[in-house]
Each structure stands twice: as structure tokens, then as C-alpha cells.
Amino acid sequence: MKNIPIMTPFFTKEEIEQIQEVLQSGWVAQGPKVAEFEKAIADYEKVQYAVATTSCTTALHLLLVCMGLCDKHEVIVPSFTFVATANAVEYTGATPVLAEVYTDTYNINVEWVQELIDNNYDNKDGILINKKNGKILFGIIAVNLFGLCADIPKLNDLANHHGIKIIEDSACALGASINGVHEGGFGNPSCLSFHPRKSITTGEGGMILTDDAELAASLRQMRSHGASISEVNRHSSKGYLLPEFNELGFNYRMTDIQAAVGVAQIRKYDYILTERQNKAKFYDSLIKDRISYLKPPHVPQGYLHTYQSYVCMIDYKALGLNDVEKGNEIRNKLMNALEEIGVATRQGTHAVHSLGYYREKYGYKPFDLAGAYECDRMSLTLPLYVQMTNDDQIYVIETIDRIIKNI
Numbered sequence: 001m002k003n004i005p006i007m008t009p010f011f012t013k014e015e016i017e018q019i020q021e022v023l024q025s026g027w028v029a030q031g032p033k034v035a036e037f038e039k040a041i042a043d044y045e046k047v048q049y050a051v052a053t054t055s056c057t058t059a060l061h062l063l064l065v066c067m068g069l070c071d072k073h074e075v076i077v078p079s080f081t082f083v084a085t086a087n088a089v090e091y092t093g094a095t096p097v098l099a100e101v102y103t104d105t106y107n108i109n110v111e112w113v114q115e116l117i118d119n120n121y122d123n124k125d126g127i128l129i130n131k132k133n134g135k136i137l138f139g140i141i142a143v144n145l146f147g148l149c150a151d152i153p154k155l156n157d158l159a160n161h162h163g164i165k166i167i168e169d170s171a172c173a174l175g176a177s178i179n180g181v182h183e184g185g186f187g188n189p190s191c192l193s194f195h196p197r198k199s200i201t202t203g204e205g206g207m208i209l210t211d212d213a214e215l216a217a218s219l220r221q222m223r224s225h226g227a228s229i230s231e232v233n234r235h236s237s238k239g240y241l242l243p244e245f246n247e248l249g250f251n252y253r254m255t256d257i258q259a260a261v262g263v264a265q266i267r268k269y270d271y272i273l274t275e276r277q278n279k280a281k282f283y284d285s286l287i288k289d290r291i292s293y294l295k296p297p298h299v300p301q302g303y304l305h306t307y308q309s310y311v312c313m314i315d316y317k318a319l320g321l322n323d324v325e326k327g328n329e330i331r332n333k334l335m336n337a338l339e340e341i342g343v344a345t346r347q348g349t350h351a352v353h354s355l356g357y358y359r360e361k362y363g364y365k366p367f368d369l370a371g372a373y374e375c376d377r378m379s380l381t382l383p384l385y386v387q388m389t390n391d392d393q394i395y396v397i398e399t400i401d402r403i404i405k406n407i
């Protein structure tokens with residue numbers, strides 16, 4: 001029996017050497033290593049400023065707070081995403097308005113959003129007001145899911161037209177690009193994750209990217225309790241004066257121990273990325289040759305997919321089924337059978353509108369956002385990691401086909 005996990009990090013002796021250096025320095029909280037890691041990521045993504053945090057969830061929360069989001073606002077969030085995207089909006093008191101996604105790229109459906117805005121908001125002096133509840137539409141969180149950018153150029157046009165903001169949730173999308181422009185390079189702030197399920201990891205960790213100096217300064221201050229250096233402090237060389245706390249800040253600081261791992265990881269990201277892309281292409285060809293009921297991830301022209309996750313859709317119609325719920329039963333049976341013989345798979349992610357908290361609070365029904373719901377029910381993530389061999393991949397595909405033929 002094989003044991004094929006869904007994902008496993010790629011560490012070598014460099015991570016150990018980096019951690020050793022930090023431990024020996026005696027400085028383990030946020031310090032020079034975090035600054036080095038921030039610079040390395042900013043350079044990689046070609047942005048001015050990078051602000052490290054404890055996770056992508058806290059990165060999103062911190063960013064939304066610093067941009068001024070509060071309970072008088074609404075924010076459009078694609079429903080097919082990790083729950084943290086919507087939760088970050090909830091933390092601020094604002095309301096996430098869940099949106100439909102495309103079932104081929106899994107990203108936010110721009111036409112659907114355009115229609116939502118046209119039908120539900122009035123433009124009063126350049127501000128979009130919800131006709132029903134009077135709340136202000138602040139912006140859209142564009143999730144660059146699984147390593148593929150959403151249609152950011154089109155979303156930016158829409159946002160410019162309506163005077164709203166775009167924030168990119170790039171938890172999965174380090175290095176993703178459209179026509180050579182990296183995520184984070186479209187003029188919007190973006191947030192990364194370094195959880196072990198993402199392309200590179202620091203155990204837990206996140207980062208906010210921006211070209212806005214003022215926003216970056218505010219993020220740095222607010223991630224560290226809102227501490228500011230007073231005039232007295234600034235003009236004094238004495239170290240014993242405490243900073244001032246004029247804002248309600250957080251402790252969202254990454255440690256230098258985590259950043260040490262990050263520094264080693266980003267140095268080998270080109271290698272990791274190439275390996276992931278090659279393995280994804282190999283899956284594409286195996287599926288094309290052997291399995292007609294699996295749709296491999298779609299990559300639009302000009303997009304660079306980093307394959308943080310390799311997420312397929314099971315085509316329930318090709319299996320002779322006529323609805324999503326029946327298809328879902330087969331998908332789940334397949335995943336269980338795979339698990340039993342040591343092949344880990346997962347659904348892509350969930351449809352947030354179908355999760356208890358959001359369902360109860362906002363009264364969503366599964367088919368209110370039918371595309372997101374279909375992605376939730378029919379998506380299948382295949383194992384993909386640097387150490388995986390061609391034989392492992394062939395085994396995964398052959399096993400899936402064998403199980404499906406038996407079901």
C-alpha cells in the first residue's frame with residue numbers, strides 16, 4: 001500500500017541552517033530575519049512593501065482594519081474560498097456579500113458581480129449604497145484561488161468605474177501572474193499565506209503586499225499593538241521611554257524563527273514552482289489520455305498557474321448522473337475509497353454560503369450560488385508535492401479510474 005499525502009513541505013538543510021542562525025543570535029521575536037524575509041518576498045513579487053503577520057487570516061484582518069473597513073460597509077467575497085476570507089470581513093463588523101464563481105477557473109464571476117452591483121446599489125455622490133439596508137459597498141476581495149489569478153484587470157476596471165476597492169486574497173497565489181504581472185502588482189494590496197498547505201511555508205505565517213507607503217506604515221504600527229514612537233521618544237536617544245498607544249492595535253507579529261524558514265523557502269521557490277508546474281502538466285496529460293469524467297484545472301491564455309493545489313472537477317453528467325447531489329455521493333465514495341488505500345484527496349475548498357455560520361446568519365440556500373455549490377460538491381484536489389514521483393501520479397490516476405469503474 002502506498003502512502004500519498006495531499007501535500008508535504010519541501011525542506012532541506014537550508015531551513016535548519018537559517019533557524020540555527022536565529023537561535024544563536026538570541027533574537028527570536030520579530031526582528032532582522034522578518035525584515036529579510038519581507039524584503040525577499042517583496043523582491044520576488046516586485047512590490048514596494050511587504051508586512052509579515054502570523055497568518056493570511058490575520059493579514060486580511062489587519063489590512064481591512066487599516067483600510068478603514070467597519071460595520072457600515074459591505075464587501076463582495078466569492079463564495080468558493082477558504083472560510084477565512086469571509087471571516088476576516090466579519091471580524092471588522094462589515095458584511096461579506098457572497099458572490100458566484102466560474103466553475104472552470106473557480107474564481108469570482110465578474111459579470112455576476114457587475115449585475116449584483118447594478119441591481120442592488122444606488123450611486124449617491126460616487127458612493128455605492130445598498131438599496132435595501134443603506135450600507136456602503138466598500139469593495140471586492142478577489143481570491144486568486146489555488147494559484148490562479150482571478151480576472152484582476154477586469155475587476156480593476158469595474159472597481160475604478162464604481163469607485164470601490166479591490167483587495168487580493170493571494171493565500172494560494174505566491175508567484176501567480178497575468179501576462180507577466182505578478183499578483184500584488186495590479187495596484188491592489190494583497191495577502192499571502194505560509195501555511196503548510198500553501199506553496200512555501202513558515203509553519204504558520206502571512207504577509208501583506210502593497211505599493212502604498214502610508215498603508216504599509218499603518219500596517220506595521222497596527223500589527224504591533226498600534227505602538228507609535230512619540231515626539232519625545234523620537235528626539236531622545238534614551239531607550240527606556242515606552243511608545244504611545246493611540247490606536248487599538250493587535251499582536252500579529254511573525255517570529256524570526258518562522259521568518260528563518262521563510263527565507264530558506266523563498267530561495268528555492270523557483271525550483272518548487274517548476275516542479276509543481278511539471279507535475280501538474282503530467283496530471284493534465286494522464287487525465288486527458290485516460291479519464292473522460294475528470295476536468296483538469298483550466299488556465300486562461302496569459303495566466304501563470306502556480307498549482308498550489310491541483311483541483312479537478314468531476315463531470316457528473318459524463319458519469320451518467322443528472323444532478324450535483326448524486327454526483328457528490330459518488331465523489332465522496334471515491335475520496336473515501338482512495339483514503340482507505342493511502343491516497344489523500346480533498347474537495348477544492350468549501351462554498352462559504354453553505355457553511356453553518358453564514359447559512360444561519362444570512363439565510364443562504366445551497367443553490368442560491370449554484371456555481372460555487374457545484375464546485376464545493378464536485379471538486380477533487382489531487383496530491384501534488386515536490387517529492388512526488390511520476391509513478392505516484394500514475395498510481396493516483398489509475399486508482400481513481402479503477403474505483404470509479406467499481407462504484
Ligand SMILES: *Cc1c(COP(=O)(O)O)cnc(C)c1O
Nearest residue numbers: 055056057082084171193194195
Ligand atoms: C489558506 C487560505 C487562507 C488562510 O490562510 P492562513 O494563513 O491559514 O490563515 C485564506 N484564504 C485562502 C483563499 C486560503 O486558501
